[in-house]
Amino acid sequence: MDTATTNEGTTNSTSGVRKRKLTSEVWNHFKIVEIKGKLKAECNYSKSKLLGDPKQGTSHLRDHFKSCKLRTTRNIRQCMMKTTPTTSGETVVVGAYNFDQENARKELSVMVCLHEYPLSIVDHIEFRRFCNALQPLFKVITHNTLKSDILKF
Template sequence: MNTNSVVIEEDSEEDEAQEEENKAEEVVVRPRRKLTSPVWKEFKKVKVKNMMKAKCNWCSKKLGGEPRNGTKHLLDHLKICPYRKRPADTKKQTSLRYSSNVQGGKVAVENYTFDQDVARKALGSMILLHDYPLSIVDHIGFRKFVSALQPLFKMVRRNTIRSDILDSCKIEKKRAINYMEKNKSRVAITTDMWTSEHQKRGYMAITAHFVDESWKLQSYIMRFIYVPAPHTARVIAEILHDALVEWYLEDKCTSS
């Protein structure tokens, strides 16, 4: 127990140190003489806290950039950089090739392609599907588990995954609006409103129901919104009207 806790603390401190370095102000340095090594086509020299660093153009990782450091460590980094584009790679994909041997519980994979963007979308979908807290991406145990499954995955912070989820919701909402705009059937609207016991604040969910071209009943939650007090008929009507206009449904609603 004690050994594990020490390891977790050390890893946490290392992550925090790396994050602080990434946030530190950096100044691009233009060398006085031309750099002859081809590795500098994929790195640039920057100065961080008065220290010379070599910043990878692909993953933004900063390595030692002093002349005494040489370039071997930079070449080694390019071989394993998960974001570096290779001739067969597209959209930040990294291909891994292993032998097909299976030994002692280790399963080898051949011609596997890793995509950071796809993995991030899957992470956001998992959080939405199971209603996990955004802070799960900061949990040491979860980060270690993901690293063990896929070392190439670059774990994000909670604000980043929050932005990913919001962007995904905007895309899905736009797709749903476009679909319902083209739909020719009439639409029925239902609302459900309640007040939070602790905050004493009112919320309303607006749902659209319609029959699609295959004669199947479809239901879309158009809006889940806070309703300011007092909850008068005028306030509720204005919110409902705004939702109908946003979804281009003001002329498609069934009459009462």
């Protein structure tokens, strides 16, 4: 028997049997695949395969979706927008924001030099939390890396 399962949850087969549609919002983030005769739900982001028979419920799928690291990283990048005022100052142009780790490291080095902050500032927990609040994609460097960046600059 030839079967094909879609994200909408209907199964078409040569016998003409149709199953009920998958109604949970969580199914927008998973696709149903058959592995060794068993239905599995494959995450669209991490490609993890979880129990996927629609009769088993969706709580475990929702839990995975909430904690999926690849989904959250992808969404952070998609949400970032930058605004740029035009020369007249009246209108604002909205465009995509691209985070640049190297530029952020350079600016951190300049800030530490200009204000004569200790190199160990990057090791302080509150500084790391502050950086994460401002830009979650910024990977805070160690004081040794900061020192080498300053010497390069």
